[in-house]
């Protein structure tokens with residue numbers, strides 16, 4: 707309860723910030739997109755999202771918080787694109803946000819107001835969101851995809867029904883969970899599973915992003931498997947907007 711009050715005040719007092727983690731083309735190292743990751747600066751320290759996203763979801767505060775993240779991130783990425791830098795934006799969705807009233811209209815208005823084209827926005831969802839209110843979640847997400855927005859399955863491979871999810875929802879991208887990527891070069895089973903996921907994604911015509919790349923041997927293995935995109939501390943850590951500014955290719 708105290709946390710709920712703190713969160714409410716944090717929203718009013720602009721204590722939230724967005725960090726962006728680059729997603730790169732593994733062949734060229736070109737930044738293809740940035741994933742927005744919310745940060746809460748409370749009394750000078752950063753509170754981990756794991757500590758406040760659950761309570762924000764339970765209290766419903768996730769809805770106004772997510773709308774702020776959506777509008778702010780669309781605005782910042784649209785500004786980078788205004789310099790002819792063709793990067794996309796990935797946003798993590800919460801289940802409560804998707805089923806909130808006027809969710810689709812809110813996303814549409816964030817795009818219109820920022821000038822970000824729908825095709826530059828990818829919405830990341832996890833399988834757990836299809837457990838409750840599955841029909842409504844699939845309907846809302848399908849409406850957004852109909853507007854040209856892309857959909858990604860985050861933490862792919864860790865849910866109990868990864869393959870069923872691919873059948874239920876029209877997606878454009880899968881993001882391989884770090885628990886698979888961590889084993890590359892060290893664990894034969896995890897390497898084989900990663901290779902199989904990459905192959906599955908490619909056969910389905912999906913963009914495959916490997917997450918949690920921390921060691922050069924993982925990068926090498928992913929390239930060899932034909933995985934074209936990646937994200938992780940080895941490539942780039944989450945960073946503030948000024949950090950992203952500094953990644954803009956020279957000449958733009």
Ligand code: G
Pocket residue numbers: 742743744754755756759772775798799800944
């Ligand atoms: O940034 P970090 O790795 O600490 O994120 C921890 C968790 O918080 C991840 O599961 C990530 O998906 C989630 N997360 C980060 N930012 C957002 C956000 O803006 N909205 C939602 N719903 N989840 C987020």
Ligand code: G
Pocket residue numbers: 727743798860861884917918919920937938939940944
């Ligand atoms: O669940 P999701 O994939 O949205 O989570 C993203 C989270 O993963 C962010 O909090 C980000 O800080 C974290 N992250 C990004 N790259 C790495 C990495 O290479 N290693 C680890 N351990 N965490 C990472």
Ligand code: MN
Pocket residue numbers: 741798830860
């Ligand atoms: Mn994510």
Ligand code: NA
Pocket residue numbers: 860861862881882883884917
């Ligand atoms: Na993930």
